[in-house]
Amino acid sequence: MLRSALLAASRSGAVRELVERTPLTRPVVKRFISGDDVAAAVATTGEVVADGRYVTLDHLGEDTRDAAQAAATVEAYLDLLRKLELAGHTERAEVSVKLSAVGQFLPVDGEKIALENARRICSAAGAVGTTVTLDMEDHTTTDSTLGILRELRVDFPWVGAVLQAYLKRTEQDCRDLAHVGSRVRLCKGAYQEPASVAFQDKTDVDRSYVRCLKALMAGAGYPMVASHDPRLIAIAGELAKDRSPDTYEYQMLYGIRPDEQRRIAAAGNRMRVYVPYGDQWYGYFMRRLAERPANVAFFLRSLVTT
Numbered sequence: 001m002l003r004s005a006l007l008a009a010s011r012s013g014a015v016r017e018l019v020e021r022t023p024l025t026r027p028v029v030k031r032f033i034s035g036d037d038v039a040a041a042v043a044t045t046g047e048v049v050a051d052g053r054y055v056t057l058d059h060l061g062e063d064t065r066d067a068a069q070a071a072a073t074v075e076a077y078l079d080l081l082r083k084l085e086l087a088g089h090t091e092r093a094e095v096s097v098k099l100s101a102v103g104q105f106l107p108v109d110g111e112k113i114a115l116e117n118a119r120r121i122c123s124a125a126g127a128v129g130t131t132v133t134l135d136m137e138d139h140t141t142t143d144s145t146l147g148i149l150r151e152l153r154v155d156f157p158w159v160g161a162v163l164q165a166y167l168k169r170t171e172q173d174c175r176d177l178a179h180v181g182s183r184v185r186l187c188k189g190a191y192q193e194p195a196s197v198a199f200q201d202k203t204d205v206d207r208s209y210v211r212c213l214k215a216l217m218a219g220a221g222y223p224m225v226a227s228h229d230p231r232l233i234a235i236a237g238e239l240a241k242d243r244s245p246d247t248y249e250y251q252m253l254y255g256i257r258p259d260e261q262r263r264i265a266a267a268g269n270r271m272r273v274y275v276p277y278g279d280q281w282y283g284y285f286m287r288r289l290a291e292r293p294a295n296v297a298f299f300l301r302s303l304v305t306t
C-alpha cells in the first residue's frame with residue numbers, strides 16, 4: 001500500500017511542490033542524486049570510475065509536454081557528453097535517456113520529435129566514443145520505446161534499452177532482443193502497473209526476472225543485470241559462468257549498496273553505476289522511496305534529526 005501511495009505521489013504536482021519546497025528533503029535526496037548540475041555529475045563520475053566501476057549518467061527529467069524543455073534536455077546531454085570527453089571519462093561512462101524527457105509525450109508528433117532528439121544525443125555519444133541506453137517508463141510507452149530503439153539502431157547499432165521483468169510481455173521481448181550487438185538492461189520495474197500487464201506479486205516478478213535473464217544469457221547480446229537483489233545477482237553469476245566477463249555487466253543505482261558495487265567490481269566483473277543528476281529529481285526520488293520501506297524510514301528520520 002505504501003508503495004502504491006508513493007508511486008501515486010510521484011505523479012502528483014501538489015505533493016511534488018510540498019516535497020521540493022521542504023529544505024530538509026535535500027540531504028536525503030543527495031543520497032540518491034549526484035548533484036544539481038553537470039559539474040557534479042562529472043565529479044561523481046570521476047569518483048566512481050577511480051575504483052574500477054563504470055557509469056551511466058541520467059540527466060533527470062521526464063514526462064515533458066513542452067518542446068522547448070525537450071530541446072533543453074537534448075542540449076544538456078550534448079554538454080554532458082562534451083564534458084565527459086574533456087575529463088577523459090568516455091571509455092567508462094555512457095548516458096541513459098528517458099524518451100519522455102525528449103518529447104515522446106508531446107501532443108503533436110511526440111514520437112517523431114523524441115526520435116530526432118534521441119538521434120542527436122546518439123550522434124554526439126558516438127562522436128566521443130560512448131553509448132546510449134534508453135530507459136523504460138510505464139507500460140504505455142514500451143512499444144513506442146522499442147520502436148524508437150529499432151530506428152536508432154539502424155544508424156547506431158550500439159544503442160541499448162531497458163526491459164522490465166514485472167511486465168508479462170518481457171520474457172518474449174528478451175528473446176527478441178537477445179541477438180548479436182543488442183544491449184539489454186534488465187531491471188524489475190519501478191512504476192505502478194495494472195495486473196492485466198504486470199505481475200503484482202514480488203515472487204512472480206523475481207521468477208520472471210530469472211526467466212528473462214536466462215533468455216538474455218543464452219543469447220548472443222550483451223546482458224546488463226540491473227538489480228541490487230543478492231539472490232538475482234548470484235543467479236546471474238551462475239548463468240554467466242561460461243561467458244567471458246566482457247560480454248555482460250552488473251548495474252546498480254547511485255547511493256544503493258555501494259560496498260557491494262565495489263566488491264563485485266573488485267572480483268573482476270564489470271559494474272556500472274546509474275548516476276542521476278539535475279534539479280528535476282522528484283519522480284526519480286519518489287520511485288526510490290517506493291522501492292524500499294527502509295528508504296522511507298531513512299527519509300522520515302532525516303526530517304526529524306536534520
Ligand code: FDA
Binds near residue numbers: 135187190273274292
Ligand atoms: P528490490 O528492490 O526488490 O530489492 C531486492 C533486494 O536487494 C532487497 O531485498 C535487499 O536485499 C537488496 N537491496 C535493495 N535496496 C537495497 C538497499 N538500499 N540497501 C541494501 N540492500 C538493498 N526501473 C524502470 O522501471 N525503468 C528503468 O529504466 C530503470 N532503470 C534502472 C537502471 C538501473 C541501473 C537499475 C539498478 C535499476 C533501474 N530501474 C529501472 C529500477 C528497477 O526497476 C527497480 O525498481 C530497482 O532496481 C529495485 O529493484 P531491485 O532489483 O534492486 O530489487
